Amino acid sequence: QVSVARTDAPVPLFIEKVSYRYPNQPSPVFRGIEVTVEPGEVLCVIGHSAMGKTTFSRLVSGLISPRSGKVRLGDVDVSRLQQHSARRDIGHLPQSVILFQGTVRQNIARMGDGSIRQVIRAAKLAGVHETILKLPEGYDTEIEDNEPLLSAGQRKKVAIARAYYGSPPLIVMDEPVPHLDEPARLALYSAISRLKRRGT
Numbered sequence: 001q002v003s004v005a006r007t008d009a010p011v012p013l014f015i016e017k018v019s020y021r022y023p024n025q026p027s028p029v030f031r032g033i034e035v036t037v038e039p040g041e042v043l044c045v046i047g048h049s050a051m052g053k054t055t056f057s058r059l060v061s062g063l064i065s066p067r068s069g070k071v072r073l074g075d076v077d078v079s080r081l082q083q084h085s086a087r088r089d090i091g092h093l094p095q096s097v098i099l100f101q102g103t104v105r106q107n108i109a110r111m112g113d114g115s116i117r118q119v120i121r122a123a124k125l126a127g128v129h130e131t132i133l134k135l136p137e138g139y140d141t142e143i144e145d146n147e148p149l150l151s152a153g154q155r156k157k158v159a160i161a162r163a164y165y166g167s168p169p170l171i172v173m174d175e176p177v178p179h180l181d182e183p184a185r186l187a188l189y190s191a192i193s194r195l196k197r198r199g200t
Contacts, residue, residue: 010039010169010199011074013060018069020055028067029055039169039199042192054095057174061092073170091163091171097156097179104132105139108161122164125194127187128157152179160188164195171200 015035021028029052037043045053058064060071062078071078073089081089088110099107106112108119119139123129131154135141141149150158156179163171176188 012039013037013043013170014070014072015060016070016072018059018066018071020052020059020064020066032069034069040196042196054174057092057095057172060170061090061172063092078170088166089168089170091165091168093159093163093171093173093176095174097152097159099143099150099155099158101143103137103140103142104135104158107143107158108139108165110162110165114165118166119161122161122166123158125164125187125191126157126161127184127191128154128161131157153181153184156180157184160191164191167198167200169200171195 013036015033015037018033019028019031033056035043045056047053055064059066060078062071062081065079073081076089078090100111102111105114105116105119108114108122116139120129123132123139131150132139132141135149143149148155156176160173160176163173177185180188
């Protein structure tokens with residue numbers, strides 16, 4: 001199993017001359033991007049729709065591979081982390097939130113059994129712990145697509161908690177703010193500050 005070593009010294013993210021082009025497209029989405037993000041730093045990518053922000057977030061998360069160049073977390077290629085089920089090293093919030101068939105606890109723990117202590121820690125960081133406690137079975141409440149017990153904003157907060165789960169050294173969020181009310185936005189900004197101090 002490939003994994004980033006968990007030490008007292010957090011590791012940087014290296015984006016090394018990364019280019020990407022979709023199949024059957026004549027020109028690349030971007031070419032030769034080179035950035036180093038140090039532990040405790042936040043990289044914000046902004047721009048108009050269809051400019052490649054989601055593609056970039058998927059590359060950094062290791063969900064897709066660049067046409068050229070590399071994305072590394074420390075010494076490890078992020079695509080290898082995904083391939084070898086070492087996803088605990090990368091927290092990812094996609095643009096379109098998906099909750100899976102299972103309990104709230106399982107969803108936060110990335111569909112594993114998961115440490116309830118870490119699940120609760122992630123939920124508190126995301127500002128959704130109190131909401132979960134009010135559900136019929138708390139963290140053991142089953143999530144049903146056809147009978148949603150959670151609003152769009154609450155579902156997003158569960159997905160944010162999933163990104164935080166296990167204190168990964170790298171967290172990638174694609175459009176984290178939409179569907180969040182003002183208290184949830186403040187919780188997000190507070191969590192980012194705490195994660196930065198931790199060296200995430």
